[in-house]
Amino acid sequence: MRKNSNSIEDLLEFIKRFVGDYGVRVFKVLMESNKELLDTEITKLTRLGEQEVRRVLYELHNLGLVTYRKSRNPDDSRYIYHWKIDEVRINQVLLQRKKAVLKKLRERLEYEESNTFYICPVDGVRLSFEEALENDFKCPRCGSMLVYEDNDGVRKALRELIRRLEEEIRNEERAVTR
Numbered sequence: 001m002r003k004n005s006n007s008i009e010d011l012l013e014f015i016k017r018f019v020g021d022y023g024v025r026v027f028k029v030l031m032e033s034n035k036e037l038l039d040t041e042i043t044k045l046t047r048l049g050e051q052e053v054r055r056v057l058y059e060l061h062n063l064g065l066v067t068y069r070k071s072r073n074p075d076d077s078r079y080i081y082h083w084k085i086d087e088v089r090i091n092q093v094l095l096q097r098k099k100a101v102l103k104k105l106r107e108r109l110e111y112e113e114s115n116t117f118y119i120c121p122v123d124g125v126r127l128s129f130e131e132a133l134e135n136d137f138k139c140p141r142c143g144s145m146l147v148y149e150d151n152d153g154v155r156k157a158l159r160e161l162i163r164r165l166e167e168e169i170r171n172e173e174r175a176v177t178r
Helices: 005-018 021-033 039-046 050-062 087-113 129-134 152-177
Strands: 066-072 079-085 117-119 126-128 147-149
Touching: 005 021, 005 087, 021 039, 021 050, 021 079, 039 050, 039 079, 050 066, 087 152, 117 129, 126 129
Parallel strands: none
Antiparallel strands: 066 079, 117 126, 117 147
16 A cells, blocks of 8 residues: 555544544554455454454445455355455545545634634633623623633634645645546
């Protein structure tokens, strides 16, 4: 698998988030093998139960990260599944996820830029101007007076995250089209 260590770590974090630790274990076995593996081989290498390995493989498949080839066992004519990493789709899947995150960050920035906020100094409740006005500029939890919050830092941080993510997406799209 041709990836730099940052993108591998991002990928493993993505797998952990959506499939869990077992997903990471199964994916690492497939990544290190660099060839097709039977689910029984994966079971032995991960020391996980057969049912768990199959569940994880199907989840990884649904995410577009692994693929399989089906054949018949010559001994009993049952289907055998040969699993491997789907290197072509991995980049597409991660790119799609990054674009979804970018969209959410842009929406959040728009919300931050189009609203004024007030915060409770006691318990940190944060309200928009309209919400603060509805509560007479008092905290709905503790009744303390709300104070104006300067959200320039939040907006600046969001702009920087968006800039970096846009750059990352551009670089990855260029790499895919080469």
